[in-house]
Amino acid sequence: MLAHPFLTANVSPKDMWIHRNPIKSVIITAVAGLVLFFGSCAFFAYSTLDQGISYTYLEVSYEDAVKERDTLLAIALEISPESSKDEVMSLMKKKFPTATTFEKDGYTVYGPLVFKFSEEGKLSDVASTINYQDN
Numbered sequence: 001m002l003a004h005p006f007l008t009a010n011v012s013p014k015d016m017w018i019h020r021n022p023i024k025s026v027i028i029t030a031v032a033g034l035v036l037f038f039g040s041c042a043f044f045a046y047s048t049l050d051q052g053i054s055y056t057y058l059e060v061s062y063e064d065a066v067k068e069r070d071t072l073l074a075i076a077l078e079i080s081p082e083s084s085k086d087e088v089m090s091l092m093k094k095k096f097p098t099a100t101t102f103e104k105d106g107y108t109v110y111g112p113l114v115f116k117f118s119e120e121g122k123l124s125d126v127a128s129t130i131n132y133q134d135n
Helices: 013-020 022-076 085-095 129-134
Strands: 101-104 107-110 113-117 123-128
Touching: 022 085, 022 113, 022 123, 085 107, 085 113
Parallel strands: none
Antiparallel strands: 101 107, 107 113, 113 123
């Protein structure tokens, strides 16, 4: 007759409580299963929420890029590198009267675009506000 592995090891009967009371092993297994279940549910809920937020930011970023593109296309044929600051600003006011405008660090921000003018007052660079904020 083969000996039971727990009985051949140097294990006291107090350490074998789980084998003497099967209800305790069922309770421990059930509690562990519930903890794993609720933990995985919490993880998937967080993951879904995070993906929803990331998608929203992606959508807003795309809409900003489309707005910048449309703004540039609306003024691209009417401005040139020789355009003065007054010409560009009057064109922008005519095309986009509700856009916010301000000047900072030698740049003129008008809506989604940033304009840089040379010392002579001629247009030297146009960028998006996203690129301007990264610098």
